[in-house]
Amino acid sequence: MRDITLGQYFPGNSPIHRLDPRTKLLGMLAYIIVIFFVKKITVFLLPALFVAMVTYLARVPLSYLVRSLKPIRFLLVFMFFINLFMVKTGDLIWEWRFIQITEGGVYQAVYITLRLVLLLAGTSLMTLTTTPIALTDALEKLLTPFGKLGFPAHELAMMMTIALRFIPTLIEEADKIMKAQMARGADFESGNIFRRAKSMIPVLVPLFISAFRRADELAMAMESRCYHGGKGRTRMHVLRFAPRDAAAAAAFAAMTGMIVLVQALWV
Amino acid sequence: MPIVVEKLNHAYMEGSTLAHDALKDVTLTIGDGEFLGLIGHTGSGKSTFVQHLNGLLQPTSGSVTVDGFDMADKKQRVQGRRLVGMVFQYPEYQLFEETVAKDVAFGVKNMGVPEAEAMARADEAMALVGLAPERFRDKSPFELSGGEKRRAALAGIIVMRPKYLVLDEPMAGLDPLGRRDILDTIDHLRATLGCAVVMVSHSMDDMADRAERVAVLSAGTLLRVGSTAEIFGDAKFLLENGLDVPQVSRLALALRARGVALPETIYAMDEMELALCNLLGKGAEI
Ligand SMILES: Nc1ncnc2c1ncn2[C@@H]1O[C@H](COP(=O)(O)OP(=O)(O)OP(=O)(O)O)[C@@H](O)[C@H]1O
Numbered sequence: 001m002r003d004i005t006l007g008q009y010f011p012g013n014s015p016i017h018r019l020d021p022r023t024k025l026l027g028m029l030a031y032i033i034v035i036f037f038v039k040k041i042t043v044f045l046l047p048a049l050f051v052a053m054v055t056y057l058a059r060v061p062l063s064y065l066v067r068s069l070k071p072i073r074f075l076l077v078f079m080f081f082i083n084l085f086m087v088k089t090g091d092l093i094w095e096w097r098f099i100q101i102t103e104g105g106v107y108q109a110v111y112i113t114l115r116l117v118l119l120l121a122g123t124s125l126m127t128l129t130t131t132p133i134a135l136t137d138a139l140e141k142l143l144t145p146f147g148k149l150g151f152p153a154h155e156l157a158m159m160m161t162i163a164l165r166f167i168p169t170l171i172e173e174a175d176k177i178m179k180a181q182m183a184r185g186a187d188f189e190s191g192n193i194f195r196r197a198k199s200m201i202p203v204l205v206p207l208f209i210s211a212f213r214r215a216d217e218l219a220m221a222m223e224s225r226c227y228h229g230g231k232g233r234t235r236m237h238v239l240r241f242a243p244r245d246a247a248a249a250a251a252f253a254a255m256t257g258m259i260v261l262v263q264a265l266w267v
Numbered sequence: 268m269p270i271v272v273e274k275l276n277h278a279y280m281e282g283s284t285l286a287h288d289a290l291k292d293v294t295l296t297i298g299d300g301e302f303l304g305l306i307g308h309t310g311s312g313k314s315t316f317v318q319h320l321n322g323l324l325q326p327t328s329g330s331v332t333v334d335g336f337d338m339a340d341k342k343q344r345v346q347g348r349r350l351v352g353m354v355f356q357y358p359e360y361q362l363f364e365e366t367v368a369k370d371v372a373f374g375v376k377n378m379g380v381p382e383a384e385a386m387a388r389a390d391e392a393m394a395l396v397g398l399a400p401e402r403f404r405d406k407s408p409f410e411l412s413g414g415e416k417r418r419a420a421l422a423g424i425i426v427m428r429p430k431y432l433v434l435d436e437p438m439a440g441l442d443p444l445g446r447r448d449i450l451d452t453i454d455h456l457r458a459t460l461g462c463a464v465v466m467v468s469h470s471m472d473d474m475a476d477r478a479e480r481v482a483v484l485s486a487g488t489l490l491r492v493g494s495t496a497e498i499f500g501d502a503k504f505l506l507e508n509g510l511d512v513p514q515v516s517r518l519a520l521a522l523r524a525r526g527v528a529l530p531e532t533i534y535a536m537d538e539m540e541l542a543l544c545n546l547l548g549k550g551a552e553i
C-alpha cells in the first residue's frame with residue numbers, strides 16, 4: 001500500500017531541480033505538443049537526446065526513469081501489438097493463418113511505442129525534479145490571471161495542496177485499518193469482483209469517517225488562524241524567473257527549431 | 268504449544284534507498300497462558316514485532332510459528348491467525364457496522380460461524396469486556412464514548428476466542444481510571460479464557476504491575492528478556508538504556524540517594540511498603 005505515491009519526487013539540488021516550477025510546467029506542456037508533431041521515427045532522436053541531457057543534468061538515476069514506465073507497461077505492450085497486427089500498409093513480412101504483419105505495421109508499432117515512452121519519460125522527468133507543492137504553486141501563479149474571469153485559482157491550488165498533503169496520511173490510515181480488519185479475519189484477496197468490493201466496506205467506512213474528521217479538524221485549525229481565502233495573502237516562497245530559466249527555454253527552443261528544420265528539409 | 272519466533276528480521280521498504288531494519292535477529296518464545304510485556308523506546312520495533320505474531324507482516328528472514336503453524340505459509344497463516352487476537356493502538360477507529368453487536372460479530376462471521384451463533388457469541392464477548400449486551404447491542408458504535416468504543420473493539424477480537432491476545436498500547440489516550448479499567452478487563456479475560464497476553468506499553472507502572480515476563484527491545488534488537496522482577500529490579504539497566512522506571516523505583520532511587528538503606532531491587536508498591544516498615548521498625552531515620 002505504501003508504495004503508492006503520487007508525486008515521485010527525487011530529492012536533489014541540480015540545475016533542473018532549481019528551475020522555476022512554472023518553466024518546467026510550461027516546458028512539459030510544450031514538450032508534449034512537440035512530441036505530437038514528430039512525424040518520423042528518426043526524428044525522435046532529437047527529443048530523446050534532449051531528455052537524456054535533462055536527465056544527466058538533473059542527476060536522476062536512469063532506473064528511476066525506467067521505473068516510471070512501469071505503470072504503463074501493459075499499455076505499451078498492448079499498443080505495440082495492436083498496431084503491429086492492425087496496420088496493414090506496405091509489404092507483407094510475415095503471415096500465419098489470419099495474422100499478417102506488414103512493414104507499415106512494424107513501423108507504426110515502433111513509432112507509437114517510442115512516442116509513448118518519450119511522452120512519459122519527459123513528464124516523469126518533471127515530476128521527478130519538482131515537488132508537488134511547487135507544481136501547485138506554479139499552477140496557481142499561472143492561473144491567477146484567469147481570476148478576473150471568475151476562475152478560483154487560489155482555491156483550486158489550496159485544494160490541491162491539501163489533497164496532496166493528505167494522500168500519504170490516508171494511505172497510511174487505510175493500511176492500518178486493513179490490517180486491523182485482516183486480524184479479524186477479513187479477506188481482501190479472494191472471491192469475485194463483487195465479493196471483493198463488498199469486502200472493502202469494513203475499510204472504507206472507517207476511512208471515510210476519519211477523513212471527514214480530519215477535514216473538520218483542518219477547517220477548524222485554518223479558521224482559527226484567520227484563513228479567509230486568497231485575497232491579500234502574501235507568499236513565503238515567491239516564484240521568480242532566473243537566468244537559468246531563460247537558458248532552459250533557449251535549449252528547448254533550439255530542440256524544437258531543429259525538429260522543425262529536420263522535418264521541413266528531409267521528411 | 269507456544270508461539271516461537273526465531274531469528275526474525277524485518278526491513279521496511281526493502282531494496283529502496285530508504286530501507287530500514289526494524290527488527291534484527293529477534294528470537295523469543297511466548298508460552299501458553301503467560302503475560303508477556305513488551306517495552307522499548309518509540310521506534311524500537313514493538314509494533315513491527317507484534318504484527319509478525321499475527322502474520323500481518325512477513326519476515327525478511329527468520330520464522331514465526333504459532334502452535335506449529337508457519338506464518339510464512341499462506342494456508343497455515345489463516346489457521347495460525349485464528350489463534351492470535353490482535354488489538355491495535357486506537358482500535359476504536361476500526362468500528363464500521365451499524366450496531367455494536369454486528370461489529371463485534373464481524374470476526375466470527377468471517378470464520379464461517381452461522382449468524383445466530385455469531386450474535387450469541389457477540390453478546391458473550393460484550394459481557395466479558397463489561398458492556399452490558401442488552402444496553403449496547405443495538406446502539407451504533409459511533410454513539411459510544413471513547414472508553415466504550417475501545418471495549419467494543421476489544422470485544423470484537425476476543426469474540427474469536429484467541430489463544431493469544433496481543434495488545435499494542437491498549438491504554439493509549441485513556442485517563443488513569445480508564446487505563447485501570449482496561450487492565451482489569453485484560454486480567455479478567457486472561458483468567459476466564461485462559462489466553463496468553465502479549466502487551467506493548469509505554470507505562471512501566473502498568474507493566475511492573477501486571478506482566479509476568481518482560482522483553483526489552485532497543486533499535487530492533489531484543490536487549491533482554493526476563494521475569495518482571497528481574498527486569499524492573501534492575502533500574503540501572505532500564506535507565507542506562509534510556510527507558511523509564513516505575514514510579515516506586517524512582518522513589519526508591521531518590522531515597523537511596525539520600526542515604527536510606529533500601530534494597531536496590533524495589534519496584535512494586537507492596538515491596539516498598541514492607542521495606543519502609545522494616546526500616547521504621549528498626550528505628551531508622553528517614
Ligand atoms: N510502514 C512502515 N514503513 C517504513 N518504516 C516503518 C513503518 N512502520 C514502522 N517503520 C519504522 O520501523 C521502526 C520501528 O517501528 P515500530 O512502529 O515497530 O516502533 P514502535 O516500537 O512500535 O514505536 P512506538 O512506541 O512509537 O509505537 C521505526 O523506526 C519506524 O520508523
Ligand SMILES: [Mg+2]
Nearest residue numbers: 313314315435
Ligand atoms: Mg508502536
